[in-house]
Amino acid sequence: MNAASTLLIAFPKGRLGDELVPLLAGTPLALDATALKSRVLRIPTATPGVAALLLKGADLPRYVAAGVASLGIVGSDTLDEMDMDLLELADLGFGACRLSLCALAGVTLEALRAKPHLRLATKFPKATEAWLTREGLTAELVPLSSSAELAPLLGLADAIVDLVQTGGTLKAHGLVETAVLGRSSARLVAARGAYLSEPGRLRPLAEMLVEAFRIKV
């Protein structure tokens, strides 16, 4: 099996990746444990001819849309923020979390609505704008790529729009959810071209992944 014919699957690093790796254990796509401990980002799987790429969630859709990786797993929050032409074959059911408006404890949604100049820090500008439109509100968006919880504490913003899974990080920073904007979970995505031109190659692998997660999640 040469490198060109190796089928690449893009897996996310970070929160979703931490949930994913144990779920893959014992499946034909289990990641090679030794390689996983190293710093390499291309990891062999238990299936010859199939390798995994470990990518940041925000980069992953681009690899799949361009056909570099044929399949991938990524959060629906990331997909919704990016307008990528790719296929979304299944909701895998794990990595479930809420996209929420969060503010310092004691600050209500009504208080935020009443602000003449509302500032919201987020790394989800598209979803935030859509929510503001639905609610008939306007706000200044403060784009952040990480640690959004600090923004209300330090006066950078009045509130944040961020993913909430258990609420532990919010609690640690004295924040509470004031509104739920949407929900997110892990999705199985595929490159349009690879899937439509070689369904015989990709479909069995996609179905196997869906089945593996259906049993374990």
Add this chain to the structure above:
Amino acid sequence: MPVRTPHFPDLLFGSAARLRRWEGTLMDLFAAHGYRELHPSLVLREAVPDGALRFFDGDDLVALRWDFTMALAGLLTRTFSEPPDRVAYAGAVFRRPVQPWEAVERFEVGCERIQPHGESSAEADTELARLLMAIPGVLGLKSAILHLGNAALVRRPLEAEGLSGDLADAVVAALSRRAPHRVAQAMEGHPAAARMATHAEALLSELDGPGTLEALGASPYADLLKEERSHMDRALKGLLPILPPNLELRVDLADVAGLGFYTGPTLRLWAPGAQQELAAGGRYDRLFPDLGRPWQAAGFCVRLSRLLDLADTRPDLFEQPR
């Protein structure tokens, strides 16, 4: 196929020669089947869409030809009282890319079959499918896949449920992503939610040979779509016996690309491993009536720019020229 950004591609010797050769070969093929060439102007003055390359000619906003079918439709309705039955075209179109790696200037060759309204279209659809089936062979593609679809499989249920606007767009976008869970999400709370979700599952359950049509039996709209199913069945029965050895025929029930334009059968040509379709077309019976002419039409376009790209990056997919 590696990602490149040839927004305004310059073709060097090999690609330029290949383009010239392929254009000639395809136009000869069309001519042999009675298709006569029309060459609409490169500069269009009417209905300049957002995605076109626009500029001012004096006080007039004009655009470079952005789509052959639309340019031909303008030319045909201006010039002819009775439609020519078969036309072919070759040249470049200019469109702002949707994907970052797409080119602005794209070379295309295509053909259109035009008939007076009310004439049976089945024969014309089969004629176009047969013509498209010949194309991988004349271009030297070692193998290819022809997807047969039908825009009415989605369009008619949407119309029957009275779905339009943003909600219909969300359903179509979800089907385009092949995401049945997104169809259910988009329809949540609507009286037709369960029916549309089941229909989406049926459309997306298979992507295979003629047996794929059986999946329509599981749709709540199976009766509504009887005619389309029977049309596809007849087309398959007509095409399978003459299928060239290196061409695979698949039924794609969930082909919704261009749903706002196509009204009936659709055709898409792929090569194994290609990231983009190499030719696409279908029936678009609303185009000419919208322009005031009682004509119906179908056609397809071969995307030579994508083929040139594929020949560069995946030469293993092509026979070596003798």
